[in-house]
Amino acid sequence: MDVIHIYHTNDLHSHFEHWPRIHHFLSERKKWHEEAGEEFLLFDIGDHADRFHPLTEATRGNANIKLLNKTGYHAVTIGNNEGITFPYEDLDHLYDQRQFEVLLANLYKSDGSRPTWAKENKIYETKKGIKLAVTGLTASFAHLYHLLGWTIQDPMEELKQQLSYLKGKADIMVLLSHLGIHDDEQIGHEFPEIDVVIGGHTHHILHEGKMVDNTLLTCAGKYGMFVGHITLTVDSATGSMIEKKAWLYDTNDLPSVVDEEVEVERLYKSGKDILAASVVTSSYHHTQEQLAKLLCEATREWCQADCAFINEGLILENLPSGKVTKFDLLKTCPHPINPCVVELTGAELREVLLQTMDEKWKDMQIFGLGFRGKIMGKMVFSGIDVKKNQGHLRFFVQGELIEGGITYKVAIPDMFTFGRFFPSIFRAKNKQYFLPEFMRHLLEWKLGETERQPIN
Numbered sequence: 001m002d003v004i005h006i007y008h009t010n011d012l013h014s015h016f017e018h019w020p021r022i023h024h025f026l027s028e029r030k031k032w033h034e035e036a037g038e039e040f041l042l043f044d045i046g047d048h049a050d051r052f053h054p055l056t057e058a059t060r061g062n063a064n065i066k067l068l069n070k071t072g073y074h075a076v077t078i079g080n081n082e083g084i085t086f087p088y089e090d091l092d093h094l095y096d097q098r099q100f101e102v103l104l105a106n107l108y109k110s111d112g113s114r115p116t117w118a119k120e121n122k123i124y125e126t127k128k129g130i131k132l133a134v135t136g137l138t139a140s141f142a143h144l145y146h147l148l149g150w151t152i153q154d155p156m157e158e159l160k161q162q163l164s165y166l167k168g169k170a171d172i173m174v175l176l177s178h179l180g181i182h183d184d185e186q187i188g189h190e191f192p193e194i195d196v197v198i199g200g201h202t203h204h205i206l207h208e209g210k211m212v213d214n215t216l217l218t219c220a221g222k223y224g225m226f227v228g229h230i231t232l233t234v235d236s237a238t239g240s241m242i243e244k245k246a247w248l249y250d251t252n253d254l255p256s257v258v259d260e261e262v263e264v265e266r267l268y269k270s271g272k273d274i275l276a277a278s279v280v281t282s283s284y285h286h287t288q289e290q291l292a293k294l295l296c297e298a299t300r301e302w303c304q305a306d307c308a309f310i311n312e313g314l315i316l317e318n319l320p321s322g323k324v325t326k327f328d329l330l331k332t333c334p335h336p337i338n339p340c341v342v343e344l345t346g347a348e349l350r351e352v353l354l355q356t357m358d359e360k361w362k363d364m365q366i367f368g369l370g371f372r373g374k375i376m377g378k379m380v381f382s383g384i385d386v387k388k389n390q391g392h393l394r395f396f397v398q399g400e401l402i403e404g405g406i407t408y409k410v411a412i413p414d415m416f417t418f419g420r421f422f423p424s425i426f427r428a429k430n431k432q433y434f435l436p437e438f439m440r441h442l443l444e445w446k447l448g449e450t451e452r453q454p455i456n
Helices: 016-035 054-059 062-071 080-084 088-094 142-148 155-166 181-190 260-274 288-303 326-332 346-356 359-363 423-427 439-449
Strands: 002-009 039-044 107-109 121-125 131-138 150-152 172-178 196-199 210-212 215-218 226-234 241-250 278-282 307-311 322-325 339-345 379-382 384-389 392-397 407-413 431-433
Touching: 002 016, 002 196, 016 039, 016 062, 016 226, 016 260, 054 062, 054 260, 054 326, 062 260, 080 088, 080 142, 121 155, 131 155, 142 150, 142 431, 155 172, 155 181, 172 181, 181 196, 181 210, 181 215, 196 226, 215 226, 215 241, 278 439, 288 307, 288 339, 288 379, 288 407, 288 439, 307 384, 322 326, 326 439, 339 346, 339 423, 346 392, 346 407, 346 423, 379 384
Parallel strands: 002 039, 131 172, 172 196, 196 215, 307 407
Antiparallel strands: 002 226, 107 150, 121 131, 210 215, 226 241, 278 322, 307 379, 339 407, 339 431, 384 392
């Protein structure tokens, strides 16, 4: 028998709280298996880098690559946080110093060529001659990749091509999938050639894996809370699979590492120090409410829209008077959320604005969609007035009563287009996303514009 040990992580999102333990655990396991003459492979399934963390933001993700190098990863695929939150040049150079493979079959440059830093597949061979083919796929946010200068292809079509190319070349097929649990399950049903799908993106936790037909699905949650371990037992004479097993290690239960808290703090402070450059000097103390109004105005002006609304929960902290640094702005507005303009008829805009009046938003907890806060917060408006007349709400844009047959350009955070908070926005056909700017970049711009004027 040939036993292959595969370890995996996914969706760390720059939550380095557990990284010292993860690094120590994986380093020890690698040494242990190699000394025992056993096969050892280590993969990451994307979203390792998240620009909410000052070190990732300050180094444009290069610090994350150094951590992966030091731990000895064999290969990674990218997630949407690497793919669509970094500008084109940053992603194109993110892996310059890598000491591992980037396996990614469905990303191309705009001219149709593959990026030089990515491979569509790799075949690993064990000491006993068993060949294990690995390919990688990432979620297809086609429009956003296009705006950044990339072309992302349908992952299922790319998978068909990879399997066709690899047919007969390997005994085992493994997919690094930053597609999410539903696509992984579909792959299990439709592609029996795949032995193992190592998953990510939807942060699902499969403590002992999940069998879908004859395919083993695995995933280790998010934020480094778990490390995954897969064992594949193969008949070395025939190359046939004998047994597949998967389980997770809770990183809270792993042995503590000397000075681990010091190391986590060092990573944070390193990024903070790099982001210490002043972007504006303000004579005024800005509250969260004031900053939300300022950001809403900035969003409307930047996007050249008729009106705008945002959720106050995008602003996490006040900004004191004096020097404002890039680190201050990151703490205040850490979300990888882009501005967007959506075209709505007057009737649709009235429907949306009526929904924004609901008191539920103030304390609604939000997860995902790029949001890095905790609660939605009340809605803030720019270019929109609300008046009550005989118990009925009347809405005005730029001082004019909204008319049902007119089309309005409404600037919003892009998170409103991905979720189902506002059905009219979700269904709208005309949406314009502004990339690579995040909401905090608009706030920085607006602060510079108004640095000598108080905010009412």
